[in-house]
Amino acid sequence: MSELTLKTITELREGFRGGEFSAREIAEAFNAAVVAGRSLNAYTVETPELALEAADAADRDRTTNSLKPLSGIPLGIKDLFATVGVDSTSGSNILKGFKPTYESTVSGNLKAAGAGMLGKLNMDEFAMGSSNETSAYGPVNSPWKRNDGGNAALTPGGSSGGSAAAVSAGLAPGVTGTDTGGSIRQPAAFTGISGIKPTYGRCSRWGIVAFASSLDQAGPMARTVRDCAIMLEAMAGFDPKDATSLNMPVPQWEAGLTTDLRGKKVGIPKEYRIDGVPPEINAIWDQGIEWLKDAGAEVVQISLPHTKYALPTYYIIAPAEASSNLARYDGVRYGLRDMPQGGNLDAMYAATRAAGFGAEVKRRIMIGTYVLSAGFYDAYFTKAQKVRTLIKRDFAEAFKQCDLILTPTAPSAAFGLNEKMSDPLAMYLNDVFAVPASLAGLPAMSVPGGLDSQGLPLGIHLIGRELDEQGVLNAGLAIEERAGFTHRPKRWW
Amino acid sequence: MSVNADQVRHVARLARLALGDDEIDRMVPELNNILGWVEQLGEVDTDGVEPLTAVIENHLRLREDVVDDGDCRDDILENAPDAQHGFFAVPKVIE
Numbered sequence: 001m002s003e004l005t006l007k008t009i010t011e012l013r014e015g016f017r018g019g020e021f022s023a024r025e026i027a028e029a030f031n032a033a034v035v036a037g038r039s040l041n042a043y044t045v046e047t048p049e050l051a052l053e054a055a056d057a058a059d060r061d062r063t064t065n066s067l068k069p070l071s072g073i074p075l076g077i078k079d080l081f082a083t084v085g086v087d088s089t090s091g092s093n094i095l096k097g098f099k100p101t102y103e104s105t106v107s108g109n110l111k112a113a114g115a116g117m118l119g120k121l122n123m124d125e126f127a128m129g130s131s132n133e134t135s136a137y138g139p140v141n142s143p144w145k146r147n148d149g150g151n152a153a154l155t156p157g158g159s160s161g162g163s164a165a166a167v168s169a170g171l172a173p174g175v176t177g178t179d180t181g182g183s184i185r186q187p188a189a190f191t192g193i194s195g196i197k198p199t200y201g202r203c204s205r206w207g208i209v210a211f212a213s214s215l216d217q218a219g220p221m222a223r224t225v226r227d228c229a230i231m232l233e234a235m236a237g238f239d240p241k242d243a244t245s246l247n248m249p250v251p252q253w254e255a256g257l258t259t260d261l262r263g264k265k266v267g268i269p270k271e272y273r274i275d276g277v278p279p280e281i282n283a284i285w286d287q288g289i290e291w292l293k294d295a296g297a298e299v300v301q302i303s304l305p306h307t308k309y310a311l312p313t314y315y316i317i318a319p320a321e322a323s324s325n326l327a328r329y330d331g332v333r334y335g336l337r338d339m340p341q342g343g344n345l346d347a348m349y350a351a352t353r354a355a356g357f358g359a360e361v362k363r364r365i366m367i368g369t370y371v372l373s374a375g376f377y378d379a380y381f382t383k384a385q386k387v388r389t390l391i392k393r394d395f396a397e398a399f400k401q402c403d404l405i406l407t408p409t410a411p412s413a414a415f416g417l418n419e420k421m422s423d424p425l426a427m428y429l430n431d432v433f434a435v436p437a438s439l440a441g442l443p444a445m446s447v448p449g450g451l452d453s454q455g456l457p458l459g460i461h462l463i464g465r466e467l468d469e470q471g472v473l474n475a476g477l478a479i480e481e482r483a484g485f486t487h488r489p490k491r492w493w
Numbered sequence: 494m495s496v497n498a499d500q501v502r503h504v505a506r507l508a509r510l511a512l513g514d515d516e517i518d519r520m521v522p523e524l525n526n527i528l529g530w531v532e533q534l535g536e537v538d539t540d541g542v543e544p545l546t547a548v549i550e551n552h553l554r555l556r557e558d559v560v561d562d563g564d565c566r567d568d569i570l571e572n573a574p575d576a577q578h579g580f581f582a583v584p585k586v587i588e
Binding site: 200240247333343347348383425 | 494496501504505506507508509510511512516520523524526527528530531532533534535536537539542543544545546547548549551553554556565568569571572573574575581583584585
């Protein structure tokens with residue numbers, strides 16, 4: 001593989017600007033890597049011509065000194081971002097062949113910043129999953145293998161599994177992800193890369209296929225914390241087309257990066273020490289604590305008393321919102337239509353939805369419909385929204401004593417494909433550490449901490465106060481510098 | 494609370510999902526597992542707690558009362574499974 005595909009966004013930017021290589025050379029190198037990496041099943045659509053088109057524009061802009069922040073950088077885009085003229089299917093059969101006539105705000109922002117698009121990235125269907133196995137395109141293979149000599153296929157995590165695999169395998173220097181209950185952070189942890197979910201409202205949801213609207217947030221996934229800061233700056237920003245978009249300026253996160261954490265207090269929540277978690281997970285957490293101390297931070301013990309209720313709360317609220325959002329797939333305006341012989345309109349709706357949705361999506365629509373149905377709404381949905389208030393309050397109390405919270409990202413390293421598909425609850429537990437921050441709308445990030453005894457990456461998770469992406473990124477960078485994580489999966493694909 | 498096959502059938506009808514009897518039968522224990530698990534929220538004292546309505550404080554904005562989009566009928570119909578005469582076409586609704 002070309003050396004260019006080993007470089008970070010930061011290095012590509014420097015090299016391109018300094019005239020070391022052209023944007024076209026970068027795009028060609030990644031286009032070739034995408035083709036060579038097809039056995040990973042990371043991309044659902046390849047758009048080499050769009051990557052080249054943006055590259056040629058970047059090369060021209062360099063000669064006229066009109067470079068943009070991401071000129072020369074090709075990116076992968078998760079399949080649920082609407083991209084003009086390019087299939088945008090959210091990993092679902094019900095949207096097969098859907099070519100939007102409009103561009104999502106976030107992918108549009110990246111393009112306006114000069115970035116090119118390498119293709120669309122595989123994902124769990126409608127982002128409902130933690131292993132990328134619910135995708136209509138089939139699972140993504142993690143580029144990582146255990147070091148036990150076996151050849152077991154592992155999950156890259158999910159729902160942004162194609163995104164994570166692409167960065168980890170060098171099929172893109174950076175990608176977009178979305179995070180509803182851990183879908184950026186868990187796959188980043190499983191594949192040894194970094195990813196940040198910003199504060200709810202930082203990135204516009206317009207043009208992103210909706211899963212659970214009060215939780216969905218877009219964010220970047222890349223090899224380094226600095227790369228994430230660069231991408232997030234381009235992705236974020238006020239958008240009048242999203243009613244929950246935050247109308248405030250986008251901070252200069254990259255320029256604000258520092259690893260001097262003196263004066264910062266880092267909270268360690270006792271409720272995140274849960275039974276049944278492998279000792280290596282707690283060990284990497286303890287290591288993270290030492291690294292942040294080394295960077296000057298003071299460590300304090302905190303309590304988030306409602307932590308254990310976060311997952312059940314999430315699995316009421318997210319399916320409820322999903323059942324409502326996914327009502328739009330009715331075979332009328334876009335996507336699949338299944339018209340039973342002699343059937344009426346209602347039969348068309350039901351047949352289309354039965355044929356187009358996969359098993360996990362149907363399960364969540366059923367749960368969501370049930371908890372919103374007459375007679376059960378208060379017992380389930382209203383109750384969950386009350387507990388969500390308490391979870392948010394837990395964080396507000398904790399942030400009176402600390403500036404940041406440090407936890408593991410996931411309760412295990414990557415697991416094998418097919419290991420958890422038969423047990424929905426076991427799959428849901430993957431997001432036990434990620435979901436509370438989602439319910440509270442807080443910025444949170446995973447950075448690689450090290451490898452476990454099987455040679456698989458483990459992530460460290462940082463949660464910040466609302467709007468304090470800078471604090472999260474800085475602590476992430478402090479860990480990155482100390483972890484010195486340079487491991488890459490050994491190429492087999 | 495637990496659900497039986499008839500209730501699952503009712504929910505499938507509300508959700509406009511044409512599920513076969515085998516799918517219904519498979520879903521009954523799956524849904525009961527999940528519902529049994531989320532019922533642990535009953536342990537939490539939420540008396541006097543307001544349900545969360547906005548995850549990050551934000552005010553609903555008003556916009557100028559002017560048309561700022563439109564004139565894009567063909568774009569909107571572009572992906573329709575069946576578009577006729579500038580409309581979405583569906584099976585006959587009124588007999």
